[in-house]
Amino acid sequence: MARIAGVNIPTNKRVLIALQYIHGIGPAKAKEITEKLGIASERRVQDLSDQEVLQIREAIDAGYTVEGDLRRTVAMNIKRLMDLACYRGLRHRKGLPVRGQRTHTNARTRKGKAKPIAGKKK
Known part of the structure; x- marks a missing residue:
């Protein structure tokens, strides 16, 4: 190999x-x-x-730029956005989509598994 x-x-x-x-x-x-x-x-x-x-x-x-250096660069860029507290940084911090996607009904991958809300069942 x-x-x-x-x-x-x-x-x-x-x-x-x-x-x-x-x-x-x-x-x-x-x-x-x-x-x-x-x-x-x-x-x-x-x-x-x-x-x-x-x-x-x-x-x-x-x-x-490959492997560890690339991963480190991307992580540092995201951390910089979060430290600036700009809109993109806040979205990263909250774990929501960053690029303007709809979140009312979708974005399950980014938000995680749906949390059941009590009182919604009939």
């Missing part, structure tokens, strides 16, 4: 798919990395040489 950015990527998958196991790399970035390094995206990870794995590792370390 190749280890890139602290993640064991599966060896039997194609390079394009295997790179997406790293948090912060999706289909577009995976394709960008493989094209930049000249690695065919349909090749399997097990077929890559150690040199190619090293090139991928260096390209990700140099040009992308």
Whole structure:
């Protein structure tokens, strides 16, 4: 198993798919990395040489924020909003949708399981 950015990527998958196991790399970035390094995206990870794995590792370390650093950055951005007490920060703090979605009847994922209200039954 190749280890890139602290993640064991599966060896039997194609390079394009295997790179997406790293948090912060999706289909577009995976394709960008493989094209930049000249690695065919349909090749399997097990077929890559150690040199190619090293090139991928260096390209990700140099040009992308991934895994722990990305998680930390996102958490710090949310914490900053909460400390500012702006509208988005208050919504994060209350555990409600942040981007203007309806909350009267929906938003169950963000709000959690519905709490029964006594007196509603007939």
